[in-house]
Each structure stands twice: as structure tokens, then as C-alpha cells.
Amino acid sequence: MKTLKIAIQKSGRLNEKSVELLKNCGLNFENYKSSLISPVSNFPLEILFLRDDDIPEYVQDGIADLGIVGENVIQETEVEVSYLQKLGFGKCSLKIAVPNNNSINSIEELNGKAIATTYPVILGKYLKEKGITSDIRTISGSVEISPGLGLSDAICDLVSTGGTLKSNGLKPFADVMSSEAVLIGRKGSEDEDLIKELIQRIQSVLRAKETKYVVLNVERKNLEAVTALLPGVKSPSVVPLAEEDWVAVHTVIPERDFWDRISQLKQAGAQGIVVMPIEKIIL
Numbered sequence: 001m002k003t004l005k006i007a008i009q010k011s012g013r014l015n016e017k018s019v020e021l022l023k024n025c026g027l028n029f030e031n032y033k034s035s036l037i038s039p040v041s042n043f044p045l046e047i048l049f050l051r052d053d054d055i056p057e058y059v060q061d062g063i064a065d066l067g068i069v070g071e072n073v074i075q076e077t078e079v080e081v082s083y084l085q086k087l088g089f090g091k092c093s094l095k096i097a098v099p100n101n102n103s104i105n106s107i108e109e110l111n112g113k114a115i116a117t118t119y120p121v122i123l124g125k126y127l128k129e130k131g132i133t134s135d136i137r138t139i140s141g142s143v144e145i146s147p148g149l150g151l152s153d154a155i156c157d158l159v160s161t162g163g164t165l166k167s168n169g170l171k172p173f174a175d176v177m178s179s180e181a182v183l184i185g186r187k188g189s190e191d192e193d194l195i196k197e198l199i200q201r202i203q204s205v206l207r208a209k210e211t212k213y214v215v216l217n218v219e220r221k222n223l224e225a226v227t228a229l230l231p232g233v234k235s236p237s238v239v240p241l242a243e244e245d246w247v248a249v250h251t252v253i254p255e256r257d258f259w260d261r262i263s264q265l266k267q268a269g270a271q272g273i274v275v276m277p278i279e280k281i282i283l
């Protein structure tokens, strides 16, 4: 049987979450990064630990069948790959930022200005679309210090909390793109059975993360009001309790509006609400 290869980041922002996701999919492997390649003992898969910048091309060229990498890196490397699944971590935005005391107030004022970035391709396309010509200065890291050093008037870099911008006296100015980690595959790989199986496992883990398992007690006379608040569930399980006229309801609730839903359930008569994490949801 064919052995698949999946490329993940060796170390950095996406490494831990990528390893966690694959382990949650029931894949057994040693996380020895020094070996750079780790066989999975219970699935025909090998894990390649790489610099994130190299992952899109490895996948495009078929050296790896799959990869986990930020959308920003895919756009920057301009590869032809299939986007198979958004993964919900590594969320950040690529932004243009300027020094706090800077007088740049509109995007047009970036004309003729120097912008330092590690994302010259994405920034170049963005500026072109806006009809702006700036001097893009490509550097490989620590972009935020470049205005302070007199190397540029503005920067274009990834932002999540905004802490790095703030501590370098910069303010965000324009959103270029938002990004998160995604599973990518070689073009056409989505039709392969082993890849379909892996995607299905990943989706079952992601679905479970978005949902909580809830057990609550309710008096029969309030059962209808309580179940009316659980529209997403086909048919919650209703189990009789030793105490007559009382039942236990087992259901799942989306993480998104969890606390709102819980307070509505309480108002409708739910009591003794127990909430449990879900490991996987397989449709």
C-alpha cells in the first residue's frame, strides 16, 4: 500500500497545534524533530518536519502529498495546490503598519514610501490593485524594528494580538489579508482514498472542538420548552430518572453561543447541567 507524506512545520507557531491535531486523529508517531521524518505506526503515513516556507512547494511538486501551513505562506509562494481544510489555528492578519507619530493617513500616501516586509509578493499584488507604487524592501525577519532604524516608512507583517506592533511604537494601518493554518494537498489528491480518510478524521476532530456534550435534568412539564432550545439536534436523548416526572436530556451544544444557550436552558427549567468535552464527531 502507498505511504503518504504530510509536511508540517518543524518548529514555530504551527508546530505544536499541527502535532496535536494529527495525534487527535489517532495517529501514532514519535515527535522527534531531529529525525526530520517520523513514520506513523498505525496509518500508512510519514510526517516530514520542515521550515514552513518550503511546505507549499514540496506539496506542489509531489514530494509531500499533504501539508499544514499558513495561508499567508501559500499565497506568498504562489503555488498550485488544493486547499483541503481550514484548521482553525494560527489565525493572524497580514497588515500594513506605520509609526504612531507618522502622518500617513490614507493608503495613497504610501506612494513612493518604503515598506519593509517578508511578504513582497502579497504586498506587491495588494499595492498594485490599489494603484500604489511603493518601494518594497524585503527582509527576512524582525520587520517591526525597521522604521525605528530608518530602513522604512512602514511595514507589512503578521499581527495577532498586536503586542509586537505596540511595543515597537507602530499602529496598524491597513488589512492586507487574514490567514489561518490550512491542510493543503497536491492538485487532485482530494480524490485519493487514504487522503479522504485522513480528511474525514481531521474534520471529526474539528467538529468535536466546536461542540460540547451536555447532560441536564428537567421536569417533564418543562421538557418541551427545553428541547425547543436545541434546534440543531435531530432528537436529543431523553432518559427517565429515578425521581418520577424528571428526565435527563443528553445533547450537544455549539461552543460558539454556549453560555447564551446554557442560560436560556436554565430559564426554561434545566437543572444539574453537566458539560463534557467531545473527542470526535463522525457523521
Ligand SMILES: Nc1ncnc2c1ncn2[C@@H]1O[C@H](COP(=O)(O)OP(=O)(O)OP(=O)(O)O)[C@@H](O)[C@H]1O
Residues within 6 Å of the ligand: 009, 010, 011, 012, 013, 014, 050, 051, 052, 053, 069, 070, 071, 072, 073, 090, 091, 092, 158, 159, 160, 161, 179, 180, 181
Ligand atoms: N502572531 C501570530 N499568531 C498566530 N499565528 C501566527 C502568528 N505569527 C505567525 N503566525 C502563523 O504561523 C505561521 C508560522 O509562523 P512562524 O513565526 O513560526 O514562522 P517562521 O518563523 O517563518 O518559521 P520557520 O522556521 O518554519 O520558517 C505563519 O506563517 C502564520 O501563518
Ligand SMILES: O=P(O)(O)OC[C@H]1O[C@H](OP(=O)(O)OP(=O)(O)O)[C@H](O)[C@@H]1O
Residues within 6 Å of the ligand: 013, 141, 142, 144, 157, 158, 159, 160, 161, 162, 163, 164, 165
Ligand atoms: O501581534 P502579535 O501577537 O504580537 O504577533 C505578531 C508577531 O508574531 C510573528 O512573529 P513570531 O513571534 O512568530 O516570530 P518570528 O517572526 O521570529 O517567527 C509576526 O512576525 C509578528 O512579529
Ligand SMILES: [Mg+2]
Residues within 6 Å of the ligand: 051, 052, 053
Ligand atoms: Mg518561515
